[in-house]
Structures are given as structure tokens and as C-alpha cells.
Amino acid sequence: MALVNEHFLKLPGNYLFADIAKRVNAFKVSHPKVKVISLGIGDVTRPLAPVVIEAMHKAVDEMSNKATFRGYGPERGYDFLREAIQKNDFLPRGIHIDLNEIFVNDGAKSDTGNIQEILRWDNNIGVTDPIYPVYVDSNAMIGRAGVFENGKWTDVTYFPCTADNNFVPQIPDRHVDMIYLCYPNNPTGTVLPKEELRKWVNFALRNDSILFYDAAYEAYITDPEIPHSIYEIKGARKCAIEFHSYSKTAGFTGVRCGYTIIPKELTAVTVDGKQRVNLNQLWDRRQSTKFNGTSYISQRAAEAIYTPEGKKQIQETIDYYMENAKIMRETLSKLSYKVYGGVNAPYLWVKTPDGMDSWKFFEQLLYGCGVVCTPGVGFGPSGEGYFRLTSFGNREDVREAMRRIAEWSLKK
Ligand code: PLP
Structure with a gap:
């Protein structure tokens, strides 16, 4: 009889990003007209360097x-x-x-x-x-x-x-x-x-x-x-x-x-x-x-x-992402969010307002402005009360996401 490796069964049911995708899909079904902007997943968007x-x-x-x-x-x-x-x-x-x-x-x-x-x-x-x-x-x-x-x-x-x-x-x-x-x-x-x-x-x-x-x-x-x-x-x-x-x-x-x-x-x-x-x-x-x-x-x-050409080309892309990070840092800081990271890394780590739990904030951001973040608690217990944004998006998406977050935050 083949026995399963039961250690696998101890893993939490869903991989974090699968869980996020499920919730985003549910939102898209109920809000088909909203263009969802994902600042959640850590995948890149710029094409490969010519070299x-x-x-x-x-x-x-x-x-x-x-x-x-x-x-x-x-x-x-x-x-x-x-x-x-x-x-x-x-x-x-x-x-x-x-x-x-x-x-x-x-x-x-x-x-x-x-x-x-x-x-x-x-x-x-x-x-x-x-x-x-x-x-x-x-x-x-x-x-x-x-x-x-x-x-x-x-x-x-x-x-x-x-x-x-x-x-x-x-x-x-x-x-x-x-x-x-x-x-x-x-x-x-x-x-x-x-x-x-x-x-x-x-x-x-x-x-x-x-x-x-x-x-x-x-x-x-x-x-x-x-x-x-x-x-x-x-x-x-x-x-x-x-x-x-x-x-x-x-x-x-x-x-x-x-x-x-x-x-x-x-x-x-x-x-x-x-x-x-x-x-x-x-x-x-x-x-x-x-x-x-x-x-x-x-x-x-x-x-x-x-x-030499390769180094130059990849640096241009890194600079592009880091400029995104700067735009996000500046906008969110102005809105009185407590923002960390984004200076030596393509990730921003942000405190949820009023200590809100991170999944609750995820839902509010999604339903309030159609923007996807990653709930901090998905990365471990000390991530509770934070959310992560990545700077790997297109510039226009980043600007639009920041515009929506600003409008939504000021309205609240
Ligand atoms: N290590 C860290 C900290 C990461 O964030 C990631 C990807 O997001 C990886 C490793 C995996 O990278 P790779 O695409 O090289 O497998």
C-alpha cells in the first residue's frame, strides 16, 4: 500500500497567490466594467533586453x-x-x-x-x-x-x-x-x-x-x-x-x-x-x-x-521599476500611509490604516478602487497589519492605481 507523505497535508490549503486570484476573479465577475490593476504579484512586465x-x-x-x-x-x-x-x-x-x-x-x-x-x-x-x-x-x-x-x-x-x-x-x-x-x-x-x-x-x-x-x-x-x-x-x-x-x-x-x-x-x-x-x-x-x-x-x-551593453540595458529596466517604486512611495506617504522599502528593492511594505487586518484591507482596496495588493499575513505572522505592493507594473497602471487610491483614501 502506497502511503502519502502526510507532511504535505499540513500545508495551508491554498498557495497565497492562488487565493488572491480566486478573490480577484470573484470581484471581476461581479464588476465586469472595472479594469483591475494588479500591484500584487511579483512578476515583471517589461520585455527582455535587446542583447x-x-x-x-x-x-x-x-x-x-x-x-x-x-x-x-x-x-x-x-x-x-x-x-x-x-x-x-x-x-x-x-x-x-x-x-x-x-x-x-x-x-x-x-x-x-x-x-x-x-x-x-x-x-x-x-x-x-x-x-x-x-x-x-x-x-x-x-x-x-x-x-x-x-x-x-x-x-x-x-x-x-x-x-x-x-x-x-x-x-x-x-x-x-x-x-x-x-x-x-x-x-x-x-x-x-x-x-x-x-x-x-x-x-x-x-x-x-x-x-x-x-x-x-x-x-x-x-x-x-x-x-x-x-x-x-x-x-x-x-x-x-x-x-x-x-x-x-x-x-x-x-x-x-x-x-x-x-x-x-x-x-x-x-x-x-x-x-x-x-x-x-x-x-x-x-x-x-x-x-x-x-x-x-x-x-x-x-x-x-x-x-557592457547588457549591463546598461538591464539597468534601464531596473531604473524604470524603481521610478515606479518612487511614485508609489511618494503618493502613499502624502496620503499618510506608513511606507517601508521601495528604495533598495522593488517592493513596498505598507501599514494598513488603523491596524486593519491585511485580508480585510485587501478586500477594501479591491472593492474600493479595483487595485490588487498582497496581504502581508500571507508572508508570515508578522506580516499581519501590512500589505505589499510591487513596482513591476506598467507606468500608466501605477499612476492610475495611485490616482484611484488617492481618490478613495480622501473620500473615506
Ligand atoms: N527568491 C525570492 C525572494 C523571490 O521573491 C523569488 C521570486 O519571486 C524567487 C526567489 C524565485 O525566483 P526565480 O524566478 O529565480 O525562481
Whole structure:
């Protein structure tokens, strides 16, 4: 008799965005004339950069020719891309990453979700709260999170990040084995300065813990003092894995490409305490069993963004989104909303008026002005009382959404 993995049954019924879509659809049915503007979901809207399109066309042509056709590629990714990553994303920051420490993937979601497989199921986990839901859900699926009760997982240590602590998570006073950090943060749009990141690295080194550092939004950092990589912190090579994505950096949500860094120094101990196991090798073993590499076309596309022209073109798109963020920040602040983020990240994290619960505000905004936000509580218990807006929309939609929100807020 095949038994189901019942840990899956502990997951809350609906994925957050499916729940939102259902409610938006119900609204559309009852209000067919209203043009709904979504500032909710984190997908991009601008087309790919011309250099990327050109590189993809060229790669497709190569595939059509017997002499240049490519089949399975190396599981860790092609050298041309890994060399570009090494040279452009790390060396200028004084970080040396070996080519064999770079694992090219099909986007950060797969690796941020799968990485926990190489550590024992009975490690305990900690997350900053609110947070991108994949980290907790993927651990829940293997039984590490306990049960979901009153909006919280019983076996997860939450590090609350709210306006009260200026969105700076407090270092735990007890042992946590696996810690997920995401900076710039989704959903709060906030960042951590070097001295705060240093505290986490020191904690991990002291406790033999592992940090999973998601840098998916590092391209949006504008403050020169804010680190783009955890490896800017001394000692991080011994305790941290870092994830990168081209999805928001270069509009690759539909192309699919990213990469993960696992330094060679990183190890974890066996349960009897007798052996330290190299996690780079373990992940390589996992990947060569379960993953056959990222498409050649996607990797050529990613390589193109590191050319001088490519860098310029993707920056233009990032600037476009950040101008959206500025427009939203300014409008909402003028309307007396308390707004966070949106300076070093494409997300705005906003307090609901009068402490209203976040789903209630979601409904009011939808029915009051046909604008979709993401209720903060969907990202964790400390997200209650907040909502998230993304700056990935079209400029006209952003302006129209702000106009409607202004009119609606002033009328209330
Ligand atoms: N990490 C964070 C924090 C994200 O917000 C997202 C996507 O929204 C991802 C990872 C996944 O990105 P990808 O498209 O590379 O899988």
C-alpha cells in the first residue's frame, strides 16, 4: 500500500497567490466594467533586453546546425556563464568564488526549495518573518516545520521584522541549525547593513549553523553601503549558501535561469559527530542525480547581460521599476500611509490604516478602487497589519492605481 507523505497535508490549503486570484476573479465577475490593476504579484512586465533577445536567437540558430548543436550541458552550468558570474558579480566586490562553487540553475525557486534536502530532516529552522513562503513550505514538506496552528508553524523559529524593530531581526538566544535570510527582502523591501549581517554570520559560526542567503533582489540595491552578497562578510564562506536569480535582475521569470553558490569550505557534521561532510560535493551529487542542467539558450541569454551593453540595458529596466517604486512611495506617504522599502528593492511594505487586518484591507482596496495588493499575513505572522505592493507594473497602471487610491483614501 502506497502511503502519502502526510507532511504535505499540513500545508495551508491554498498557495497565497492562488487565493488572491480566486478573490480577484470573484470581484471581476461581479464588476465586469472595472479594469483591475494588479500591484500584487511579483512578476515583471517589461520585455527582455535587446542583447538578451539577440543572444537567444543566436543560440537557437546554433541548435539548428549539426556542428554547433548542444545536447545535455554540464550540470553545474557552462563555463562561459560561470566565468561571467565570477568576474562580474563577485570579483569587483573583492570576493573570489571558484568556478566549481557556482551551480547554474533554472531560477532561485528550485534551489531555495530543494537545498534543505542535503541536511537531516530533524535540523531545526529559523526564518525572518515575514518571508518568501518557499523556505518554510519546502521544510514543512519534509516534516521539519511541525504543524501549522494559528498562522504559525510549531517547529519554526520566527525572527519578527516589523516597524517596531525597524525590520532588523534579532539574533536568537538559542540554537537554530538552518537560517533563511533574504536581502533585499521580499516582502518588506528592507535591507540589512553589514554590521547586522555580520551578527548572523558570527552566530552561524559559533553554533555550527548554516545560513541560506537569498540575494534574488541584489540588483535593486541603490545604497552603496549595503552588501550585495553575504560573502562580503568575513567568515561567511564557512557558513553560508547564497542564491541568485536573473528573474528580477533581467526579466527572466519566463526564461528561467539563476545560480547558487556553495563555498568549498562549507561543511555539516554527521549525526555521530565524527565526520564533517563537504556540502558543495553533496549538492553536486544531488544535482547530478535530479537535475540535468539549465537550457543552453537560457545560459547564453544570461551571459549576455554581463556585456557592457547588457549591463546598461538591464539597468534601464531596473531604473524604470524603481521610478515606479518612487511614485508609489511618494503618493502613499502624502496620503499618510506608513511606507517601508521601495528604495533598495522593488517592493513596498505598507501599514494598513488603523491596524486593519491585511485580508480585510485587501478586500477594501479591491472593492474600493479595483487595485490588487498582497496581504502581508500571507508572508508570515508578522506580516499581519501590512500589505505589499510591487513596482513591476506598467507606468500608466501605477499612476492610475495611485490616482484611484488617492481618490478613495480622501473620500473615506
Ligand atoms: N527568491 C525570492 C525572494 C523571490 O521573491 C523569488 C521570486 O519571486 C524567487 C526567489 C524565485 O525566483 P526565480 O524566478 O529565480 O525562481
